Amino acid sequence: MAVPFPDPASETDPAARLLAEHSPGDNAPDMTVSQLSAAIKRTVEDGFARVRVRGELSGAKRAASGHFYAALKDDNALIDMVMWKGQAARLAFRPEDGIEVIATGKLTTYPGRSKYQLVVDTLEVAGEGALMLLFEKLKARLGAEGLFDQERKQPLPRLPRVIGVVTSPTGAVIRDILHRLADRFPMHVIVWPVLVQGDGAAAQVANAIRGFDAIAPGGPVARPDLVIVARGGGSIEDLWAFNEEVVVRAIADCRIPTISAVGHETDTTLADYAADRR
Known part of the structure; x- marks a missing residue:
């Protein structure tokens, strides 16, 4: 029975190795998933402690808890956002899909799912054009x-x-x-x-x-x-x-x-x- 010779490439190609081992000059320590996630969380939250983001609301939803969830998007990207019930209760308008807004808050990560999101303190309509769009959406929905x-109108008393x-x-x-x-x-x-x-x-x-x-x-x-x-x-x-x-x-x-x-x-x-x- 013939015994195959080892492939010389496996001795030099890290992708072809079976057992993990440190290469000469490699100082990177092994990290657990939790350690890496925690390091990313610190980096993101320290680097983006206060941001103002302009975008269009998508998937706007007020949960039974009172928290408000949505995504902010533009033509090329999307980021999830959340507004806790204390801030959401003080909103000066009802957020609607398609309305352009400016969200102010901080970026944070959720290590359990390797996701990041914007935790929003204030949410404002981005200019009069967006405010008019919100007006028309409200008018259509309530109408x-x-x-x-007209059938609901009551006559005014004469005197x-x-x-x-x-x-x-x-x-x-x-x-x-x-x-x-x-x-x-x-x-x-x-x-x-x-x-x-x-x-x-x-x-x-x-x-x-x-x-x-x-x-x-x-x-x-x-x-x-x-x-x-x-x-x-x-x-x-x-x-x-x-x-x-x-x-x-x-x-x-x-x-x-x-x-x-x-x-x-x-x-x-x-x-x-x-x-x-x-």
Whole structure:
């Protein structure tokens, strides 16, 4: 029986060796998978402790836990992101697929799956063009539910006895409303003071509308016959609270006829579509 001679290449080619051995001059120590993953994690998190990433949302999903998951993508790459429930609860808009955003946070890795992701602290719409796209997506989604249907509109009372106004108590808008009413037909006005811009404004406006609607007839506080939701003009960002879903639903659900008086004549918000009269 012939005995094959060893292949000379196997003595010099590391890929052809059977047993692991150190080559002369090779100082690289053996690492476990966990050690390598931990080293990568330290390198990534130290090198990308704070980043701002611009991209399009894809696969946006709010989990039952309250955490928000999505991917950020452009034409050539994609990166997973997560926003923990504390930060996600304070978002100024509802993230939608296809919206371009700027995410700020830190890069981290998950050694158990050799994956990396962006842990996001703040998520902002990337410019007015992206904000208008978000507006159109919201309008289409809420419109498909029938929130803007003409059949839902209530007639306004001809001579309301009590008017509830949801607005800032310090702005020019409330002074103008009170002045006009005093000129034409003085009546009882109840002002529910709210923020009309910025963090928490949408929630305050929605709570005020629902608060007026919850007043029982004949109680110590007069129930309004008409509700006016108002603020002055501004950019689309300034008026965004009146595009928020929570405000639109509060107006659509209100059993008291409601007027949207938001912005200038050329400004349009989703509150205008939901209200009984713009």
